[in-house]
Amino acid sequence: MRHLVVGLGNPGQRYRRTRHNAGFHVVEALAAGAGVRLERDDGTIRWTPVRIAECPAILAEPLCYMNRSGPPVRRLMEEYGIGREDLLVIHDDVDLALGRFKIKEKGGDGGHRGVRSLIDALGDGRFGRLRIGIGRPADGIDVVDHVLEDFTPQESAVLDPIIERACRAAIIALTEGIGAAMNRFNTREPLI
16 A cells, blocks of 8 residues: 655745745655655646655645645545555644644645645545644734745744654554544654
8 A cells, every 4th residue: 555645835936944844844854754755746736656654645735726726636646546544634724823733634724725625626624734834823813824834943943853753643544543643743742
C-alpha cells in the first residue's frame, strides 16, 4: 500500500516563507529526511516517490494556488491508484496557536480554501489532515493578510522544532495509522 502526503502552500518565491506555506515546509523536511527532493513536475504538482520508515509513499506539493490544489492531487491519486484512506494533507491552521498541531481523520474544510478545493475534487472530506498552527492575526489585521505574511523572526526562531515534530507525527500516521498519530501527538498545549 502506498501513501500520498501532500503539503499545501502557494508556489513561487514570494510565498516561500509565508505562514500559508506551513504544509510545504513539512513535506520538504520529510523529503530532506529521506534524502530526496521533489523532482517530478507536470506543471501543476511536484512530487517524488519515497520510502519513509520502510513505508512506500509519495510526497507532493501542488504548484497552483491554494484554492486550486484539489484537481492536481486527484490526478496524482488516480495515476498511482491511491485512495482517500491513504492520503494525508498537511496545511496551516489559524485556529491553532503557533506551536500546536492537530491530526484529524476526516472532516470539513474549516474555512481553509486549499482543503475546500481537495474536498470538491475528491467528493468529500474523508482523508487525513495534519493541521499546523499559525495562530490568529492581531486585532485589525485581515486573516488573508496574516496567512500571506512571512513568519516573523520570533516565529521563525521556533519553526524548526515545530516542523520536526510534525514530521514525526506524519511518519507515525503513515506507519501506524492516523489513530495512533492522533493519540500520540494531539495535545492541548503548544509545543513551544
